[in-house]
Amino acid sequence: MHLMNRSGCILSVVALACVPSMLAAQTVEEGPPSATGMTRTLAAIASTPLGALTSVGPLMATSRDEKLLFGFRLQYGTRALNEGRSLTSYGLTTDLQIEGGAVFSGTVGLQRGDDALCELTSCDTDRMMAGLRYSKNVVTTRPFLRVPFFTDNDATGTAALEFGAGWANKAFGEKPHWTADVTVPLSLAVGQRTRLVLFATPAVAMAWGTTDRRWSRGQRFLTGGGLTIQEIGRWIGVEGFDVTVATQRAFSPLGTTFGATISYMHIP
Numbered sequence: 001m002h003l004m005n006r007s008g009c010i011l012s013v014v015a016l017a018c019v020p021s022m023l024a025a026q027t028v029e030e031g032p033p034s035a036t037g038m039t040r041t042l043a044a045i046a047s048t049p050l051g052a053l054t055s056v057g058p059l060m061a062t063s064r065d066e067k068l069l070f071g072f073r074l075q076y077g078t079r080a081l082n083e084g085r086s087l088t089s090y091g092l093t094t095d096l097q098i099e100g101g102a103v104f105s106g107t108v109g110l111q112r113g114d115d116a117l118c119e120l121t122s123c124d125t126d127r128m129m130a131g132l133r134y135s136k137n138v139v140t141t142r143p144f145l146r147v148p149f150f151t152d153n154d155a156t157g158t159a160a161l162e163f164g165a166g167w168a169n170k171a172f173g174e175k176p177h178w179t180a181d182v183t184v185p186l187s188l189a190v191g192q193r194t195r196l197v198l199f200a201t202p203a204v205a206m207a208w209g210t211t212d213r214r215w216s217r218g219q220r221f222l223t224g225g226g227l228t229i230q231e232i233g234r235w236i237g238v239e240g241f242d243v244t245v246a247t248q249r250a251f252s253p254l255g256t257t258f259g260a261t262i263s264y265m266h267i268p
């Protein structure tokens with residue numbers, strides 16, 4: 001097995017090792033901030049792209065011989081609330097990679113809640129959100145794991161390091177929210193023309209937000225994962241299309257998001 005960057009792996013492990021101390025310092029929350037029923041920290045995370053949408057698998061491997069890769073993602077996420085209510089989110093993400101280096105991503109989106117969330121008080125049930133992400137592969141392996149039904153192509157693995165920031169406008173009786181996170185995406189991929197990618201996305205997130213009553217800051221450990229089918233468009237003669245189904249969980253009540261993504265990637 002060949003590691004492209006052993007020091008990057010060490011950095012990833014150190015980042016996750018900081019989780020317990022960050023969680024220990026988490027602000028004590030007194031109760032739900034609004035009609036959503038979520039705690040203040042979770043409400044902030046759930047309103048930005050980090051928590052409102054779900055992750056995708058890593059981009060199809062590129063090299064420094066390929067000067068540019070860019071793409072677009074249409075994303076959907078849903079989160080169940082109490083009493084059969086829910087939050088539904090839609091996002092448009094642009095990805096850019098130059099000469100096989102880091103991937104820069106920007107997201108704009110809209111989150112909608114049930115009208116019943118504001119039936120007792122006047123408030124907005126729609127909110128805008130936006131986010132930025134930086135992702136860099138730190139470990140890439142050669143084929144090393146035999147997978148059933150893929151006897152001619154062993155699986156490869158990757159580990160990356162991501163930094164993200166997010167914003168959400170006021171809604172549901174909450175004022176604007178902000179988030180920042182460190183994520184260590186892990187993946188296992190198998191296949192040639194069409195690839196199946198299993199991935200996991202452990203993360204530590206910090207959230208800042210406020211309600212009409214109180215400003216707050218808190219941390220959460222998040223874990224997510226899913227399946228990406230890369231180059232599924234080749235089945236119909238169109239290259240560059242991927243499909244992802246995924247979930248993400250914050251260890252808090254009402255902390256689960258389910259999502260799906262359609263991606264298009266292009267190398268000029």
